[in-house]
Structures are given as structure tokens and as C-alpha cells.
Amino acid sequence: LFVDQPLGAEQTVALSPAQANYLFNVMRLAVGAEVALFNSADGEWRAEVAETGKKKGVLLCRAQTAPLRRPPDLWLLFAPIKKARTDFIVEKAAEMGAARIVPVQTDFTNSERIRQDRLQTHAIEAAEQCGGTFVPEVTGLHKLSDLVLGWDADRAMMFCDEAQAGMAHGLEGAQRGPWAILIGPEGGFSEAERGRLAALPQVRTVSLGPRILRADTAAVAAMTLWQQALGD
Numbered sequence: 001l002f003v004d005q006p007l008g009a010e011q012t013v014a015l016s017p018a019q020a021n022y023l024f025n026v027m028r029l030a031v032g033a034e035v036a037l038f039n040s041a042d043g044e045w046r047a048e049v050a051e052t053g054k055k056k057g058v059l060l061c062r063a064q065t066a067p068l069r070r071p072p073d074l075w076l077l078f079a080p081i082k083k084a085r086t087d088f089i090v091e092k093a094a095e096m097g098a099a100r101i102v103p104v105q106t107d108f109t110n111s112e113r114i115r116q117d118r119l120q121t122h123a124i125e126a127a128e129q130c131g132g133t134f135v136p137e138v139t140g141l142h143k144l145s146d147l148v149l150g151w152d153a154d155r156a157m158m159f160c161d162e163a164q165a166g167m168a169h170g171l172e173g174a175q176r177g178p179w180a181i182l183i184g185p186e187g188g189f190s191e192a193e194r195g196r197l198a199a200l201p202q203v204r205t206v207s208l209g210p211r212i213l214r215a216d217t218a219a220v221a222a223m224t225l226w227q228q229a230l231g232d
């Protein structure tokens with residue numbers, strides 16, 4: 001269970017109403033039951049239910065069961081698409097160890113609005129489900145043009161079906177993070193965007209092969225290739 005509170009020996013953790021409902025009404029845990037907690041900073045801790053309640057509860061931390069496994073500094077930058085598919089991209093990025101998830105507005109992005117709090121909840125649920133000890137931050141919507149100017153990624157891989165070279169080219173010569181994977185909207189990147197970004201020294205355009213994939217498929221494929229090459 002992800003808790004946004006410090007974890008340590010004999011540390012008490014107050015549950016939110018939603019967490020209390022899940023543990024006590026859905027999972028039917030009683031006092032003394034064990035719960036695994038993480039907070040993206042202190043690793044995984046074994047805790048016990050100390051107090052139960054309808055909309056509240058207290059857990060008592062006992063011992064650390066796993067150190068923090070902070071993923072390598074991979075940022076997934078993606079142009080929001082239809083809501084359900086945007087949710088899917090955020091979930092998969094959290095499962096696959098992205099350190100930061102950045103919705104970007106590109107020239108052809110349709111859905112300008114995103115619900116950052118809702119996407120952050122999806123990232124938390126995905127991290128809980130895959131037994132992680134870290135939840136990536138889902139940022140607000142950034143204009144790609146602004147981001148690029150202030151880009152402190154060591155290597156950014158812009159995935160375009162128009163590109164010629166594969167992931168080996170994308171990764172070549174870059175030793176450390178932060179890394180950025182950039183996935184465009186369903187309408188792709190504009191010619192101007194591709195020209196502007198490809199001119200930057202830390203940007204490589206990368207192809208996932210001859211087929212045109214949906215943005216969510218491309219996001220998963222790109223992160224998988226990255227994981228294989230550099231992931232934890």
C-alpha cells in the first residue's frame with residue numbers, strides 16, 4: 001500500500017478513508033493483520049493494523065522488508081490521447097519503472113486537458129499492483145516546445161515512425177540518465193517538431209519498425225526496449 005508518510009520502526013501511519021475502506025471493508029483485515037507499505041523513499045516496510053474504523057485506521061510499522069528500489073531516471077513524455085488510453089500509458093509507465101511521467105502538448109495533440117490527480121492515482125495503483133517501492137511523479141501538461149528548451153535529459157529518444165534507425169542508435173553513446181522517451185499523439189509529430197528536436201544534440205529519433213503503431217502500443221514497446229537495455 002502506498003502511503004505519503006514517513007516509514008520507520010514503530011512509526012504509526014494514519015490511513016486515508018479510502019485506504020481504511022479498502023483494508024477493513026474490502027480486504028476485511030483486523031487488528032494485528034500485516035500490511036506491506038511503501039512511500040517512494042524508505043523502501044518497503046511490514047506494518048500491523050493497530051486500529052480499525054469505518055473511515056479511519058492506524059498502522060504500526062515494524063520492520064523494513066525491502067530497500068528502496070529507485071528506478072533509473074527514465075522520463076516518459078507522451079502526448080495525451082483518448083482518456084482510457086492515456087490512463088493505460090500512465091499505468092504501464094509506472095509498472096515498467098519510469099521515474100517521471102510527463103504529459104506533453106505537441107503541435108497535433110488533441111486533448112489539451114488532463115486530470116493530473118486522476119493520472120497520479122493510476123500511477124500509485126499500478127505501482128502497488130506490481131510490488132514496487134516507488135511511485136513515479138505524473139506532472140501537469142507541459143508544452144513540448146517549453147520542455148525542449150529547458151531539457152536536462154542526457155539523452156532523449158523521440159519515437160517517430162518516420163525515423164530510420166532503431167533503439168541501438170537511440171541509446172548509442174549515452175552513459176547516464178536522465179533518459180527521456182518521447183511518444184507523439186495519434187497524429188504524430190509535426191514536421192517542424194521533428195526538425196526542431198532532431199537538431200538538438202541530446203535528441204535521437206528512433207524507429208520501432210515499419211508498422212505505424214498506436215501511441216499507447218509505441219509507449220510500451222519503447223519502454224520495453226529501454227528496460228531491456230538499461231532498466232533495473
Ligand code: SAM
Nearest residue numbers: 159160161183184187188207208212213215218
Ligand atoms: N506519424 C503517424 C501519423 O502521422 O499518422 C502516426 C503517429 S502514431 C499513431 C503515434 C505515435 O506513436 C507516434 O508519434 C510515435 O511517437 C509512435 N510510433 C508509432 N509507430 C511508430 C514506429 N513505427 N516507430 C516509432 N514510433 C512510432
